[in-house]
Amino acid sequence: MRLFTAGPVACFPWVLEEMSRQMFSHRSPEYQDIHMETIELLKWFLNTDGHVILTPSSGSGLMEASIRNGVSVGGTVLVNVIGAFGERYSEVVETNGRKALKLVFKLGEPIDIEILDKYLSQHPEVEAVAVTHNETSTGVINDLEAIYNTIKKYDVMLFVDAVSSMGAVDIDLRRIKADFIFSSSQKAFGVPPGLAFAAFSDRFLEKAGEVRDRGWYFDIPLYVKYLDKARSTPSTPPIPQVLGLRATLMRIREMGKDRWFRMYRERAERIRSGVKDLGLRLVAREGYESPTITAVYTPKGVKGDDIYYGLRERGIEVAKGYGPLKNETFRIGHMGHITDEDIDVLFNELHDLINMLVKKV
Numbered sequence: 001m002r003l004f005t006a007g008p009v010a011c012f013p014w015v016l017e018e019m020s021r022q023m024f025s026h027r028s029p030e031y032q033d034i035h036m037e038t039i040e041l042l043k044w045f046l047n048t049d050g051h052v053i054l055t056p057s058s059g060s061g062l063m064e065a066s067i068r069n070g071v072s073v074g075g076t077v078l079v080n081v082i083g084a085f086g087e088r089y090s091e092v093v094e095t096n097g098r099k100a101l102k103l104v105f106k107l108g109e110p111i112d113i114e115i116l117d118k119y120l121s122q123h124p125e126v127e128a129v130a131v132t133h134n135e136t137s138t139g140v141i142n143d144l145e146a147i148y149n150t151i152k153k154y155d156v157m158l159f160v161d162a163v164s165s166m167g168a169v170d171i172d173l174r175r176i177k178a179d180f181i182f183s184s185s186q187k188a189f190g191v192p193p194g195l196a197f198a199a200f201s202d203r204f205l206e207k208a209g210e211v212r213d214r215g216w217y218f219d220i221p222l223y224v225k226y227l228d229k230a231r232s233t234p235s236t237p238p239i240p241q242v243l244g245l246r247a248t249l250m251r252i253r254e255m256g257k258d259r260w261f262r263m264y265r266e267r268a269e270r271i272r273s274g275v276k277d278l279g280l281r282l283v284a285r286e287g288y289e290s291p292t293i294t295a296v297y298t299p300k301g302v303k304g305d306d307i308y309y310g311l312r313e314r315g316i317e318v319a320k321g322y323g324p325l326k327n328e329t330f331r332i333g334h335m336g337h338i339t340d341e342d343i344d345v346l347f348n349e350l351h352d353l354i355n356m357l358v359k360k361v
């Protein structure tokens with residue numbers, strides 16, 4: 001099957017090779033060196049000398065950790081919602097005993113920064129602002145630097161869900177001083193699921209030290225203590241995924257970040273122009289198209305599922321439409337190991353399938 005999924009995505013070959021190694025203890029010096037090296041590579045990748053941790057979980061675990069460590073019990077978080085994952089962030093806030101103030105934008109649109117600015121000026125109770133960097137359900141990427149530059153005048157922390165952006169676009173934490181930014185292995189780094197990672201600020205860590213009932217599994221100060229003392233994690237980490245992530249980061253260092261990001265940019269441009277050549281319309285507003293996933297409206301009378309299952313029969317797996325757009329869209333993921341030939345095959349088959357489906361309507 002050729003994978004154009006939203007994640008897990010097809011793994012890079014160097015990842016699969018690394019992951020076939022025999023296991024060893026996460027308390028052994030071999031693992032400790034690998035753990036610390038992976039963290040150093042992530043710091044280089046994100047251009048930060050702040051705190052970075054690896055956790056045995058998917059990205060949602062760290063979404064929850066941002067709230068349980070970074071927000072007072074009963075405190076308020078302003079959650080920007082441009083699609084399904086913003087909605088999830090607000091659920092995580094509410095189910096952890098905090099209050100979510102939701103700022104909801106139309107599907108396909110990015111965050112309107114002026115509206116965000118005005119809203120913050122009227123809500124001094126807000127402790128943190130949560131942003132989905134790249135909304136995987138609509139294929140929209142927010143302008144994170146502009147958001148940071150707008151909200152930094154307020155006494156609020158910035159939490160960023162970078163699950164489907166980190167690894168594909170430059171996130172320079174010296175320019176964008178996010179207080180907590182997290183991602184997971186199964187997207188743009190082309191590694192299997194099971195590993196998540198976060199970078200966070202000193203003020204986040206200080207706040208975490210004051211917040212009660214943080215729990216144990218995602219207790220961020222405990223993670224920092226283990227990193228210092230044991231050069232590892234409090235519980236067992238997914239060692240193969242850590243090896244895989246390290247392999248991708250080493251590959252990026254060899255290639256240079258610019259070439260790596262160009263690879264992702266050019267791939268996304270090819271996908272978008274292929275979609276437009278078929279006469280189909282993107283969900284994302286122009287100028288905010290995601291570098292990792294393209295959500296596409298189906299032709300009139302054709303359901304998202306017809307495209308999804310039709311392509312599956314032809315050996316291609318795309319992603320179904322998500323949430324309220326489920327029936328009228330499908331999504332083409334462009335993360336992980338995808339070749340030029342895969343893209344040619346995708347568009348040949350899509351062309352053929354759409355002609356067939358449209359004739360039936």
Ligand SMILES: Cc1ncc(COP(=O)(O)O)c(C=O)c1O
Nearest residue numbers: 058059060085136161163164184
């Ligand atoms: C933007 C975004 N946030 C959060 C998540 C949840 O991440 P995970 O599945 O790693 O928990 C996803 C998963 O698709 C996502 O795309």
